[in-house]
Amino acid sequence: MSPEDRNRRYVRRAFDAEVEAAHVAGRGGRNTTLHRSGCRCFELSNAMPSELSRDEVRAALLEAAGAAGLPPREARATLRSAERRIGDSRARLPALHVDPGAAPIDFAALRRRIENMKATEHRDEAKRPPRGEVRYLWEHCKPVPLEVLAELSGKPRPNIDARRVGDLVRYLPDDVALPPWGDWWRRTGHRVVIPLRDHRGEIVTLHARAGRAAGNCPKQFGPRGYQVRGTAMANAIGVDLLRGDEFTRDYVAHAGVVITEGTPSWLAWATNWGGAFESEPACFAYYSGTWSKAHADAIPDGARVLLDPDYNEAGQRMARAVVETLGARVDLHVTKTREVA
Numbered sequence: 278m279s280p281e282d283r284n285r286r287y288v289r290r291a292f293d294a295e296v297e298a299a300h301v302a303g304r305g306g307r308n309t310t311l312h313r314s315g316c317r318c319f320e321l322s323n324a325m326p327s328e329l330s331r332d333e334v335r336a337a338l339l340e341a342a343g344a345a346g347l348p349p350r351e352a353r354a355t356l357r358s359a360e361r362r363i364g365d366s367r368a369r370l371p372a373l374h375v376d377p378g379a380a381p382i383d384f385a386a387l388r389r390r391i392e393n394m395k396a397t398e399h400r401d402e403a404k405r406p407p408r409g410e411v412r413y414l415w416e417h418c419k420p421v422p423l424e425v426l427a428e429l430s431g432k433p434r435p436n437i438d439a440r441r442v443g444d445l446v447r448y449l450p451d452d453v454a455l456p457p458w459g460d461w462w463r464r465t466g467h468r469v470v471i472p473l474r475d476h477r478g479e480i481v482t483l484h485a486r487a488g489r490a491a492g493n494c495p496k497q498f499g500p501r502g503y504q505v506r507g508t509a510m511a512n513a514i515g516v517d518l519l520r521g522d523e524f525t526r527d528y529v530a531h532a533g534v535v536i537t538e539g540t541p542s543w544l545a546w547a548t549n550w551g552g553a554f555e556s557e558p559a560c561f562a563y564y565s566g567t568w569s570k571a572h573a574d575a576i577p578d579g580a581r582v583l584l585d586p587d588y589n590e591a592g593q594r595m596a597r598a599v600v601e602t603l604g605a606r607v608d609l610h611v612t613k614t615r616e617v618a
Contacts, residue, residue, distance in 0.1 A: 283454045285328045288321050291409030292329055300341035307347045308355050315359030320368035369457045403504040405481050410456040418447030418470050428488030429541055438548035445547055446471050458500040467498055471540055473508035476571030478519030486540050507569045510562040512547040518559050519575050526577050532556040533581040565595055573602035585612040
């Protein structure tokens with residue numbers, strides 16, 4: 278597939294995702310969603326008008342807004358506002374190949390840029406990658422190879438049950454187009470892709486991890502230029518719990534919850550809980566600073582919660598923060614070892 282064809286596919290999938298978002302928007306958020314999707318789609322059209330015209334953008338989003346219940350006159354006004362705001366601004370299309378002669382990545386400089394962004398970010402609302410790009414990348418990732426799971430766990434015979442990994446994590450293949458916020462992941466070996474969910478259970482961003490990082494390369498990267506705070510990893514039961522499913526809430530009140538730190542520990546608990554719980558628990562995991570009270574609020578009162586933090590200074594600090602979000606309303610236990618019972 279040529280670079281142009283890959284860009285066309287990327288534009289089309291990102292466009293479809295934004296139209297779907299406008300189509301399913303609920304009352305109270307339809308105008309905002311339509312405006313945001315309109316801005317994104319007009320940027321895509323500016324970037325590749327031969328694939329996506331502005332007329333097609335207007336027609337598709339007007340139809341989606343109508344299906345969501347937004348009056349036509351109001352929808353047209355919202356799209357005009359989005360079109361004026363974007364003007365000639367173009368979306369950045371994913372990098373499709375790497376120049377063999379390109380300079381190596383300066384990880385120290387990259388860390389400094391990330392820290393600077395963290396220091397200056399607004400704390401009221403986390404900045405997320407475009408939803409269409411997140412969805413496109415996640416949908417095009419593949420199952421994780423067994424040898425990568427072994428590297429990820431740090432053990433020749435991992436305590437991760439590969440049969441149950443499913444969609445907990447995926448693997449970045451060679452042929453998928455990468456968005457600008459993760460365009461270096463493949464060439465640094467960060468191919469294990471982890472979905473991070475907000476307190477409603479929706480995938481709002483992705484994290485990349487290397488099974489075995491080389492040199493001074495960090496083991497994991499978030500999306501460049503965006504924040505991951507207010508997110509968590511979750512197994513299927515955890516996702517249903519975050520989404521407010523009443524049956525799941527009743528189930529978890531008896532089955533229990535695991536909250537742990539980091540990808541390897543989360544995968545171990547989410548696939549191999551035997552001995553610690555009679556039934557499969559809801560499993561959540563966080564990175565430093567990502568867990569939120571909104572996630573904790575989804576856990577039913579009185580549920581047994583097993584907290585499995587990292588046993589270093591930063592891990593203990595994060596564990597205390599998690600405990601504060603739970604309060605005294607759950608039956609809380611803290612592990613003394615990282616091994617799954």
